[in-house]
Amino acid sequence: MASPLSLLIIESDSSEVFRLIREVKANGFSPLYQVVSKAEEWEEKIEEEDWDVILCGMNWPDEKTIHDFLRFLKDRQIDIPFLLIAEKSKYETALQMMKEGAADIIDHSTLFRLPHVLERERRELVFRREKEITANYLEQSLKEIQVQKFALDQANIVSTTDANGIITYVNDKFIQASGYSKEELIGQSHRILKSQDRTKEEWYDLWETIQNGKVWKGEIRNTKKDGTSFWVETTIVPFSAEDGSIFQYIAIHNEITNRKLAEEQLTHDAFYDSLTELPNRALFLARVEQKISEYNLFQKGFPIVFSINIDNFKRINHSLGNESGDEILVIYAKRLLKLCDPSAIVTRLGADSFAVLVTDCFSIEEGTEIANKLLENLKEIIPFQGYEIFLTASCGIASYGMAGKDGENILKNAEIAMFHSKSSKVGTVSVFNQRMQEKINYQLEIQNDLKKAIEKNEFIVYYQPIFDLAANEICHWEALIRWRHPKKGMVSPTDFIPMAEDSGLIVSLTKFVLEESALFAKKMREESNYKFSVAVNLSPQVFLDQNIFHWVVDIQQRLGVPYECLQVEITESLAMKNLSETIPILSNLKDIGVKIALDDFGTGYSSLAYLEKLPLSTVKIDKSFLNNVIPGSKEAILLVSIIHMAHGLGYKVVAEGVEDISQFHLLREYECDLIQGYLLSKPLSLEDAVSFLENFTGIQE
Known part of the structure; x- marks a missing residue:
């Protein structure tokens, strides 16, 4: 059942009123509201209802100003929260209000x-x-104080002092808020809290008020035992004896620290993420430090940080656009916040990365269990503009002590663990350990050596054969770059290709692979009369660079290699990124005779309507589709469907990752055109590839 809420809205623009009410309803409220669109309606409508909240737009056109509304409420002593709806350009005015x-x-x-x-x-x-x-009751009768004290203790921070201001009683909430023990507080004055932001004159006025038997109300900024601050909204009630002398004061506090932090955020605009409104990295680290201090004081609330990154989120931006990507991130952030415990602190670190601070675990094992459940629940489909968005995330965990003793190091190590999850198996949880740090150091060394490697010609190209089932011969090769490091030996492409893409060096590497592949094809044509094409993988950076067409033309003119000897491979997500740019580039390449292959077919989010528009010649089925394939199984039906679908679109089909003879027989039965994998050969150096061709007599059945 929706939560009832009575609203008074001061706004002359009816569309703005509708937008406000829609947002309120969308978040579970059932609002009863009235609108003040003209100044003369104000006094009448403010008296109509016992309003819960007043919402006021900053673009009020009438002669009565927001200042007038606030002064009216103050003069009439009407206690209704007054919320301003303001553009960032008017924050300064709003802060004055x-x-x-x-x-x-x-x-x-x-x-x-x-x-x-x-x-x-x-x-x-x-x-x-x-x-x-409650305060009125306290003023009326001291006899009822015990009953009232119990009620107050359940909901408020409460303290009692004698006539001289010496503390005689504090409840548990006071102890928790201040960080002091009961023994440290009893017998002291409130000066132990080192209250800030008030002058000596203001303290004098406070004491004069309560010593004259009057109730004092105000906000006080106190200091905890660990040195951190907390704000309270305080009411101090004096109690008089029959002779009129004050013998006791009761202070009722409501902690408003979070509200004050929000006000500071509005002033500095530095602590919250502008897209999701979650705390940003700076505020998150401050909260981690606070929880570390509390843990050191009380030995409870063990701080554990989760670093969470959405897997392959770039494909959302590529296929739906950055604006839609931002909207999905907001939905994801709300879901993450909802799924986490209320005591957890959730932040957006930037882009598609989030972090969560939990303090209700007793061990890293318990934290790991919570993280796994969180990732599982985050997989729920997100309906968006007719699409069903399925997102997985990878998570790294770092805890206080084992992964550092300050917030910066703990978060850094949680991120290291998260990257370990991504490199090992996306969608999983990893706990930070020292081996991960060593791996990061290794990757930094690789990154530093990468540019030097290009200058020193340390890269070589390997080739993996592709077998034509109908012709019973090798008809294609795929070019795969390798790095022979002078000290580390052969460096895995998974270690350096992502770094090359991030740094822009992938452009130079791709030109090198194209050149070497053309030379390989030319060599085999001239020396052995072998006619085949060599496929080169293109990254998004290279593909969307219009120079790719000119590179191919230049190679053909310099080396005299026919265009049909070259093939470029792109992924589904790359092809779908921007069809208006993708199709002309592919069409230009195909028009001159270059073959076009779509790699990892079936693992992306493209549709047949899009695929048939692409000027392709080949699709390559990802090796994951061969897993557990036996005749008659669901996997087999899916594999056959993909092959027939590709044939229906006029494409040849390559099955990747073929490793045993049973897969070979099955693919031939399913009318697959070509196969690639360790059944034929692992990737080979140029010399080994030449030798392989000379000695290859077919697949031994």
Whole structure:
């Protein structure tokens, strides 16, 4: 059942009113609302209902200003939270309005915080009204204090002092908030909390008020035992004896630290992510440090950090666009926040990376179990603009002590563990250990050596044969780059290709592979009369560079290699990134005779409607489709369907990762055109490839 809420909206633009109400309803509220669109309606409508919250737009055109509304509420002593809906350009004005009584500011562009602030203000309004009633009862009768004390203790931070201000009682919430033990507090004055942001004159006025038997209300910034600050909204009630002398004070505190942090965020605009409204890296690290301090004091709330990165999120931006990608990130952030324990702190570190701080675990094993459940629940389909978006995420875990004793190191090591998960098996959880740090150091060394390797010609090209089942011969090769490091030996492509793409060096590497592949094809044509094509994989950087066409033309003119001897391979996600750019590039290459292959077919998110528009000649089925394939199985039906579908579109089919003779027989039965894999050969150096061709007599059945 939706939560009821009474709203008074000050806004002359009806479309803005509709947008506000839609956001409120979308977050589980059932609003009863009235709209003040003209100044003369204000006084009448403010009296109509016991409003929970007032929402006011900053673009108020009438002669009555927001300042007038706030002054009216203050003069009439009407206690209703007043929220401003403001563009960032008007934050300075809005902050001035907060000094005059506005409760909070909501970003006009996103309204992300609106439901949270509405719930908070409604709770605080209920609290203030209940507290006022409680304070009146306390003033009326000392005899009822024990009953009232019990009620207060359950919901508030409470302390009692004698006439001289010496603490005689504190409840558990006071102890938790301050970080001091009961024994450290009893017998002291409130000066132990080192209250800040108040002058000597203000303290004098406070004491004069309560010593004269009057109730004092205000906000106080206190200091915990560990040196961190916390804000409280305080009511101090004096109690008088029959002779009129004050013998006791009761202070009722409501902690408002989070609200104050939000106000600071509005002032500095530095602690929250602008897209998701989650805390950013700086604020997250501050919270980690705070929890570390609390853990050191109380030995509970063991701090553990999860670093979470969405797997392959670039494909969303490539296929749907960056704007849609941002919308999906907001949905994902809300889901992550909802799935985490309320005590957890969730942050967006940037792009598609998030982090979570949990403090309710007793061991790293328990933290790992929580992380696994979290990743599993995050897999739920996201409906978006007619699509069903399925996202997996990889997670790294680092805990206080084993992975560092400060927030920066703990988060860094959680990220290292997350990258380990991605490189090992996406969608999994890894706990940081020292071996991961050593691997990072190795990768840094590789990154530093990469540019030098190009200059020193340390790269070589290997070739893996592709077998034509119908012709019973080798008809194609795939070119695969290798790095022979002078000290580390052969470096795996999985270690250096991503770094080459990030640094832009992939462009130079691709030109090198194209050149070497053309020379290989030319050599075999001239010396052995072998006629085949060599396939070169293209990264997104190279593919979207219009120079790829000119590279191929230049190679043909210099080396005299026919265009049909060259083939380029692209992935589905790359092809689907931007069809308006993809199709012309592929068409230009195909028009001059270059073959076009679509790699890892079936693992992306493309549709047949798109595929038939692409000027392809070949599709390569990812080796994952061969797993567990036996005649009559669901896997077999899927494999046959893909082959027939590709044939129907006019494409030849290459099955990758063929490793045993049973797969060979099965693929031939299913009318697959070509096969590639260790059944034929592993990737070979140029010399070994030449020898392989000279000695190859077919697949031995």
